[in-house]
Amino acid sequence: MFALSFDPARPLRALFLGAHSDDIEIGCGGTVLRLVREYPRLEVKWVVFSGDATRAAEARQGAALFLQGVGKAEVVTHTFRDGFFPVQLEAIKEQFEALKAFDPHLVFTHARADRHQDHRVLSDLAWNTWRSHAVLEYEIPKYDGDLGQPNLYVRLEPELLERKIEYLVQAFGTQRSKHWFDPETFRALPRLRGMESATRYAEAFYARKVVV
Template identity: 50%
Template sequence: MKGLSLATPGERLNVLCLGAHSDDIEIGAGGALLEWIARGVKVEATWCVLSAPGQRGEEAETSARSFLQGAASARIELQQFRDGYFPVERAPIKEWMQDLARRFTPDVVLTHKSDDAHQDHRLVSELTWNAFRDHVVLEYEIPKWDGDLGRPNVYVPLAAATLAKKLELLELHFATQHGKDWFDPETFQGLARLRGMECRAPERYAEGFVARKILLA
């Protein structure tokens, strides 16, 4: 399987990371970000969490800095929209997203899957496509009890060391999530192994994404 590259080692890659909640980006795309940085891509990241109150905000801040260690630049924005209420807060979230699009022109946008079972995730995905119509948008997946995993069509292979680091950072930074029955290293490693099998990743692991539209130049 021949791969397409967003950036090669030494090249700059401006990445906009969007997550409804404090651990979303890390779970869905943390491995890809760690892998790009480890391979020498000069990642310029803007990391936005839309619902990050109190301790969850502290977790979001420290985790983002850990995942982006070694990036060429890192900007972190934490918002206070209410967890679980995004659909009824649509207007202010849309205004915030449109302002974000005026301020940033990323090479790639990482956001939620459009058919994610969580209402907050779905709205973030919808508004991402409203605001970033001319960009490469990769939709990441988050395993949960809803059973909403789909069929990715884009894969980022992960080195075993990269996956190990992702699992370590998730365990380290999200104490508030440890009581959830799906939030554990086995879940995340199992999904990474499945996606690695699907794309025949050299070191067995990968993260999967959905790309609705890609322009080959």
């Protein structure tokens, strides 16, 4: 994975951006597990922009599960009001400016066409902030039915997908009562994307500009 651009023997800096505490894990948790496995010198900054104390604790637990084995990882949680990111744009932009010093090789963020307003704000700011970096936009299945046609696929072995699902269910107790938050949902989309990419399971991304 990413073999054309990155040498596994050298440090690889990956920045993960999520509006809500489970977004990163749902959108690209399997890819995180592949990166952890394949890049022993992986360096991670993991930023979640909204959540009360309970949700922030879940975000940290989720990150800890997915980043097991990463020698250098920083998890940051913010308390921006859920659903109101467009009117908090200036303050959120300031946090993006502070992230520039990390200088990531890979940036993972929400898809621009995502209908959730908080997701779109992070996607737009990611492209505004990192103009010479590889930005991969992940997708979140939800009520809006806004899934599109991604153009980059990361294959997931069944074992990795099952571990992703296990960690999601384990970490995010506040979400278990929601009708969509279950293993069937988290298995269905990777199966569809796997079919599209001639494999069994995959996570898919929008890669609008990639230089190799």
